[in-house]
Amino acid sequence: MATKKRKKISQAFTKSQLVKEISERCDLNKNQVTHVLDEMKDIIASHLKKNGPEKFTLPGILKIQVRNVDAKPSREGINPFTKEPTVYPAKAASRKVRVTPLKQLKEMA
Incomplete structure (x- = not known):
């Protein structure tokens, strides 16, 4: 996957802006990116719980x-x-x- 030229960013992204940017760069639809971010959150939460590492x-x-x-x-x-x-x-x-x-x-x- 070739990365596109990066645009100058003047303000921090909101969640929807982040999802849009990732979907454009990785040729995924927004639902897939949102699903990946939600799963990432769940994985991090399970790692940080008391019975996790x-x-x-x-x-x-x-x-x-x-x-x-x-x-x-x-x-x-x-x-x-x-x-x-x-x-x-x-x-x-x-x-x-x-x-x-x-x-x-x-x-x-």
Whole structure:
């Protein structure tokens, strides 16, 4: 598949603009491209769930990882503005999603 000459892009694409651009470049219809994007979303979601590997790599572009953050108990501290003692509330355990750009994506910028 030969790639077409790239147009200058002045604003970020919306989903419909992205679907249109991919369909034109790859000679696919818009329904096929939409289906691919929906399946990609489902694949990423299944990778990031608790019973999955909790990481996903889009080769050459980015890596998505889930980081588990432990619960934090309440603690006493000093308000830095008023210098009064205060109690900071406890925080429940949580899961954070981290996206890391890979080398090729960094070089594109």
